[in-house]
Amino acid sequence: EPEVTQTPSHQVTQMGQEVILRCVPISNHLYFYWYRQILGQKVEFLVSFYNNEISEKSEIFDDQFSVERPDGSNFTLKIRSTKLEDSAMYFCASSEQGPRNTEAFFGQGTRLTVV
Amino acid sequence: SQELEQSPQSLIVQEGKNLTINCTSSKTLYGLYWYKQKYGEGLIFLMMLQKGGEEKSHEKITAKLDEKKQQSSLHITASQPSHAGIYLCGADSGNQFYFGTGTSLTVIP
Numbered sequence A: 001e002p003e004v005t006q007t008p009s010h011q012v013t014q015m016g017q018e019v020i021l022r023c024v025p026i027s028n029h030l031y032f033y034w035y036r037q038i039l040g041q042k043v044e045f046l047v048s049f050y051n052n053e054i055s056e057k058s059e060i061f062d063d064q065f066s067v068e069r070p071d072g073s074n075f076t077l078k079i080r081s082t083k084l085e086d087s088a089m090y091f092c093a094s095s096e097q098g099p100r101n102t103e104a105f106f107g108q109g110t111r112l113t114v115v
Numbered sequence B: 001s002q003e004l005e006q007s008p009q010s011l012i013v014q015e016g017k018n019l020t021i022n023c024t025s026s027k028t029l030y031g032l033y034w035y036k037q038k039y040g041e042g043l044i045f046l047m048m049l050q051k052g053g054e055e056k057s058h059e060k061i062t063a064k065l066d067e068k069k070q071q072s073s074l075h076i077t078a079s080q081p082s083h084a085g086i087y088l089c090g091a092d093s094g095n096q097f098y099f100g101t102g103t104s105l106t107v108i109p
Helices: none
Strands: A003-005 A010-013 A020-025 A031-037 A044-049 A053-057 A065-070 A075-079 A086-094 A112-115 B003-007 B010-014 B019-025 B032-037 B042-051 B055-058 B061-067 B070-076 B085-092 B097-098 B105-109
Touching: A003 A086, A003 B070, A010 A020, A020 A031, A020 A086, A020 B003, A044 A065, A044 A075, A065 B097, A112 B085, B003 B070, B010 B019, B019 B032, B019 B085, B019 B105, B032 B070, B042 B061, B070 B085
Parallel strands: A010 A112, B010 B105
Antiparallel strands: A003 A020, A020 A075, A031 A044, A031 A086, A044 A053, A065 A075, A086 A112, B003 B019, B019 B070, B032 B042, B032 B085, B055 B061, B061 B070, B085 B097, B085 B105
């Protein structure tokens, strides 16, 4: 069964360093998303991406964050200069159509720990 | 603002018991999604409800959406330890999905 895959599963980084979280969405999906979940808190929307551009972003998704689809399969989230408060589980998701028409499928997440 | 309220926040039940989780929105929803999250893992899609009054079932889990499309309930019949996890209701706002705070379910064998 097709699935969204994320790498790495766990990343530890020093404050101020850049990190890139990688995702391979389901192959025929056109919409891509990043979410984060701080330990014990709700799943928060970061950004949605369609047709090679950002569709929507939240207040959390500031200038430190960027997304890219560098080739036909990968979808990445870059955090330029990590802060302690960026420590969270980051989930990538994809959907075949837009959110009004279909469900999103989520990856297993990347646990980011900033020290 | 887009808010989904879930109740209860946590639930502990004996194996074999039935249970219900509720999700309420202050706005009429276009669609309502239920996901399950095992601790420290990703979200697993359970069901999507789009029509007022719609009801869907999968194995022992039944989800309903009210006629006004503002409230949904998730009902588990004869709960098993495999049902344990966090249940999240979600909705869409055009370009994104957003989620409730979750209901943590523990099933005691």
